[in-house]
Amino acid sequence: MKKFLAICACLIGLSGCVSYDNYYKLDGDYLNRRQMETMRFEADSEETILSASAGVLQDLGFTLDETETKLGLITAYKNREATSVGTRVALVLLSAIDDSEVVYDTEQKIFTTLVTTKSRESRGYNVRVSFARSVTNNKHETRNEQIKDNKTYREFFDKLSQSLFLTAHEI
Amino acid sequence: MKKLFVAFLGLTLLTGCMTTSQGVLGTQNSQVETRNYQSRTFDTGDKKMVLRSVISTMQDLGFIIDRADETLGTVSGTSFKNDSKMTVSVRPSGTKQMIVRANASAGLYEITSPVAYQNFFNALSQSLFLDAHTIE
Numbered sequence: 074m075k076k077f078l079a080i081c082a083c084l085i086g087l088s089g090c091v092s093y094d095n096y097y098k099l100d101g102d103y104l105n106r107r108q109m110e111t112m113r114f115e116a117d118s119e120e121t122i123l124s125a126s127a128g129v130l131q132d133l134g135f136t137l138d139e140t141e142t143k144l145g146l147i148t149a150y151k152n153r154e155a156t157s158v159g160t161r162v163a164l165v166l167l168s169a170i171d172d173s174e175v176v177y178d179t180e181q182k183i184f185t186t187l188v189t190t191k192s193r194e195s196r197g198y199n200v201r202v203s204f205a206r207s208v209t210n211n212k213h214e215t216r217n218e219q220i221k222d223n224k225t226y227r228e229f230f231d232k233l234s235q236s237l238f239l240t241a242h243e244i
Numbered sequence: 245m246k247k248l249f250v251a252f253l254g255l256t257l258l259t260g261c262m263t264t265s266q267g268v269l270g271t272q273n274s275q276v277e278t279r280n281y282q283s284r285t286f287d288t289g290d291k292k293m294v295l296r297s298v299i300s301t302m303q304d305l306g307f308i309i310d311r312a313d314e315t316l317g318t319v320s321g322t323s324f325k326n327d328s329k330m331t332v333s334v335r336p337s338g339t340k341q342m343i344v345r346a347n348a349s350a351g352l353y354e355i356t357s358p359v360a361y362q363n364f365f366n367a368l369s370q371s372l373f374l375d376a377h378t379i380e
Contacts, residue, residue, distance in 0.1 A: 093350065093357040096326055097364040103304045110303070143314040144295055184324075186309040188299055201300065205308045205324035217324040219306050 107201070109223055112230040114237060115197040119145055122189045122198045125236040132232065135185065145189035145198075155181040155208050181208045183220075202229055273356060281358035283345040284365045286372065291317060291334055294342045294372070298332045301371040305364070328355065330364075344368065 116122045120142065127137060127147055135149035155178035156164075168175035187202045204220035288294060291314075298319050299309060306325030312318065317334040328350040337343045346364055348355040355361075 091350075091353070093355045094359040095363075096328065096348070096350075096355065096357070096360040097305055097367060099304060099363075099367045099370065107300075107304060139309070139311050141312045141314060144292070144299065144312050146299065146309060146312050148309050148311075184308040184322075186299075186303060186307075186321075188296070188303070188309075190296060190300075201303060203303050203308060205306070207324075217327055219324045 106221065109221075109226050110203055111199050111201040112233070113192050113195070113197050113199050114233065116237060119189050119191065119198055122200060122237070123147065125239075126187050126189070126200060126202075126233060128239070129229070129232045129236045130185065130187070132236070133229075135183075147187045148185065149187075150182055150184045152180060152182050155179055155210075176210055176212055178208050178210050181206045200230070200233065202226065278347075278356075279345070281361050282347050283343055284368075285337060286342050286344060286369075287340065288342055288372070289336070289340045291336060291342060294334050294344065295319060297368060297371045298334065298344065301364070301368045302330070302332070304371065305367060327351065 114122060116125075123140075123142060123145060127140075130137060130147065130149045133151075134153075135151045137147060137149045139148040140146065161177055164175045164177050183204060183206045185202060185204050187200065190199045190201070192199050204225060205218065206220060207215055207217050209215045286294060295312070295314060295317060299312065302309060302319065302321045305323065307321035307323050307330065309319060309321045310329075311320045318331060319334075320329070320331045322329050328348050330346055330348040332344060332346045334342055334344050344365070346361055348360070348364075
């Protein structure tokens with residue numbers, strides 16, 4: 074009877090509610106992340122920056138999904154392999170040795186949001202870009218994650234800097 | 245005992261089907277109550293500035309923006325932090341105020357926790373403050 078009551082209590086709990094009270098709380102790191110994702114560029118107009126940004130995203134193989142120039146917004150995505158063939162082969166070989174089941178990532182969809190805003194501190198515009206990805210493994214399980222790697226953002230802004238130069242010189 | 249358990253299981257599962265059969269117009273709260281905790285008024289007449297702050301708040305919270313429309317005043321995004329989706333709309337109330345409304349869902353469920361929306365509006369208030377005080 075005790076077991077029965079415990080199972081009933083669990084079922085009621087499950088059919089009831091998941092708590093969302095911790096959703097949408099700012100974490101302690103958000104200002105650092107904002108800084109990592111943002112860079113100021115000199116340009117005559119927001120249109121120039123947006124156009125150069127779209128160019129970089131195309132250079133990187135992204136498909137532009139949504140643009141709203143009045144809000145300085147571009148969103149884009151691309152689908153790619155998540156693990157190289159070499160790594161997969163190595164993992165399969167290793168699993169054959171100890172007879173374990175191998176789990177590896179197969180594909181990923183990478184998303185980006187890019188927003189421009191007029192800089193209040195100086196001439197020019199701030200560009201903020203955020204990357205995230207959905208990764209699927211060979212068991213067809215998907216997980217979502219934000220990309221918080223500083224290097225990725227620095228590289229992107231280097232490319233945008235070059236793109237602005239190329240756009241300015243009509244290349 | 246088994247019969248009792250099966251009957252209880254059946255009843256528990258049935259409670260999930262009590263809304264409309266298709267779930268198209270199904271919701272858990274009254275319209276007034278929902279609008280109340282999903283909305284907040286901000287003292288500014290600048291719709292574009294509020295929309296830009298909504299976007300940067302959503303970025304702060306780990307969202308990727310899916311759609312935005314300045315004319316309609318809407319922004320939709322997907323959270324990669326807690327796998328949920330949110331739409332925010334901004335509309336003027338008179339000339340000096342903006343009403344911001346957010347609604348979110350996680351998987352198959354709508355988020356009905358007033359605290360979650362309060363968290364979002366607190367984050368938006370901070371972002372509006374940062375944007376208005378040249379902190380970049």
